[in-house]
Amino acid sequence: MDTNEQLRVEIQRNVALALAEDIGTGDLTARLIPAKLNARGRVVTRENAVLCGSAWFEATFHALDTSATLIWHAQDGELIEPGQTICNIVTNARVLLTAERTALNFLQLLSATATLTRRYVDAVANTRAKIVDTRKTLPGLRLAQKYAVQVGGGTNHRIGLYDGILIKENHIISAGGISNAMHKAKELAAPHVFIEVEVETLDELREALDAGAKMILLDNMSHAEMAEAVAMTAGRAELEASGGVELESVRAIAEAGVDRISVGRLTKDVRAVDFSLRHIEA
Numbered sequence: 706m707d708t709n710e711q712l713r714v715e716i717q718r719n720v721a722l723a724l725a726e727d728i729g730t731g732d733l734t735a736r737l738i739p740a741k742l743n744a745r746g747r748v749v750t751r752e753n754a755v756l757c758g759s760a761w762f763e764a765t766f767h768a769l770d771t772s773a774t775l776i777w778h779a780q781d782g783e784l785i786e787p788g789q790t791i792c793n794i795v796t797n798a799r800v801l802l803t804a805e806r807t808a809l810n811f812l813q814l815l816s817a818t819a820t821l822t823r824r825y826v827d828a829v830a831n832t833r834a835k836i837v838d839t840r841k842t843l844p845g846l847r848l849a850q851k852y853a854v855q856v857g858g859g860t861n862h863r864i865g866l867y868d869g870i871l872i873k874e875n876h877i878i879s880a881g882g883i884s885n886a887m888h889k890a891k892e893l894a895a896p897h898v899f900i901e902v903e904v905e906t907l908d909e910l911r912e913a914l915d916a917g918a919k920m921i922l923l924d925n926m927s928h929a930e931m932a933e934a935v936a937m938t939a940g941r942a943e944l945e946a947s948g949g950v951e952l953e954s955v956r957a958i959a960e961a962g963v964d965r966i967s968v969g970r971l972t973k974d975v976r977a978v979d980f981s982l983r984h985i986e987a
Contacts, residue, residue, distance in 0.1 A: 715848045720764045722845065723807045730750035735799040744798035745985060746789040746805075748812070751979040755823045757781050757856045758793065758815030761849065765808040770800040782856045783818070791980070805982050813977035815844070815853040820978060822857025822971050825955055834959035834966050835860045837945065841969040850972040861968060863899070870894055871922070872902040883909060888914035901945070910934050914941055924948050928961050 742758050744842060748762075756779050766773040774794035779785050794801065825836045834858040842850045851861045863869030870893070872886045880886035890900045901920040904910045907930065913921050914937075923934055923949035938944055945965035958966055 707972060712848060712852060716760050717768075719761060719811070719846065719849055720768050720807075724768055724804075725808065726764065727807050728803060735802045738798045740799065740800065742798040742856075744796065744801045746794040746796075746801050746982050746984050748794070748809075749981045749983060750785045750789050750791055751787050751981060753787065753820075753851040754816050754978040755818055755819040755857055756783050756785050756787035756812075757853045758812045758821035758849075759792070761811035761815065762792070762808045764947050765804045765811065766794065766796055766800065769804050770796045772796075773800065794982075798890070801982075801984065809980050809982055811849070813980050814843075814975060814979040815849060815856075816980075817975045818850050818853035818972055819857035821975075822854050822859040823967075824952060825968055827973070828952060828955050829959040829966065832959035834946075834963055836955075836971075837862050837965045837967040838971050839967050839969045839973075840865065841973040843907050843972070843975075854971055857971075859971065860965070869898060870900045872900070874903060874905070874924075877902075883912045883918075884916045887913070887918060891917070903947075907937065910937060914938065918942055919947065922947050922967070923963065928957050931958065931961035931963055 715879060750955050759777060763775050769773070773794065776793045777791070779789070779791050781905060785791060802815040822836060829836060836859055838851060847864065851864065854861060863871065870890045872890060877883055877886050880889060887900070887902060894900055899920055900918070901922055902913045902918045903922040903924050904913050905924045908921070910921060920943045922939070922945045923931055926934065926946070929948055934944060934959060943964045943965065945967055946961070946963045947967045950966055950968045954967060955968070
């Protein structure tokens with residue numbers, strides 16, 4: 706399955722689960738509305754943001770009404786402003802009311818991840834550093850949030866435990882050291898699977914380099930230590946900074962010369978973007 710098809714399937718899965726969670730045995734309040742009444746609505750944003758999640762929003766309505774019409778006035782990745790109309794909708798009135806909250810939940814969450822990612826990406830502009838996500842995602846929405854990171858200009862780390870090896874402190878202890886862990890990882894990994902090892906000190910960095918590591922995570926190092934790590938590595942491995950990365954500090958981290966900066970808060974510390982779906986009489 707290619708990436709686009711995988712995402713299409715994931716969107717349908719996300720939407721089906723979200724609607725089942727919300728509707729259950731039926732939307733009781735929507736039954737107050739005549740069954741054959743049509744309605745129009747428009748989505749308006751109340752703040753500056755990067756739009757993301759239109760496919761999830763649209764799939765929510767189409768899951769309940771295949772003939773629903775949605776006209777978008779902005780696309781994923783575009784900057785949107787307060788008061789801007791993002792989308793117009795024509796559908797059955799009951800469907801509009803039933804789908805509204807679920808559809809907006811997807812839009813506000815994914816736009817939030819894309820918006821925060823864009824801020825980090827802009828903060829490190831004109832450096833070599835890429836902003837990278839982590840596995841600190843909302844359960845069940847990993848691919849959706851990973852997509853939002855891409856829309857915001859960031860780069861995806863491994864999707865899960867199955868497509869990359871990240872040797873962290875506990876793995877190193879259990880395996881008997883960095884060298885042993887790296888040796889076992891090389892034996893296990895298929896050619897397309899990357900291997901990354903986490904180090905906390907410059908001595909551990911030296912050991913990882915001697916073991917042939919090509920991707921190394923610098924965990925909670927100071928800016929001075931990161932700069933020294935870059936000099937010590939001299940291009941022999943790709944270096945990723947991680948740990949407590951804030952928007953205010955990310956530029957200084959990038960200027961230390963690392964290749965990647967992983968930021969867990971892109972997907973775990975989410976403040977929803979404020980959207981409103983306004984109903985208009987048909």
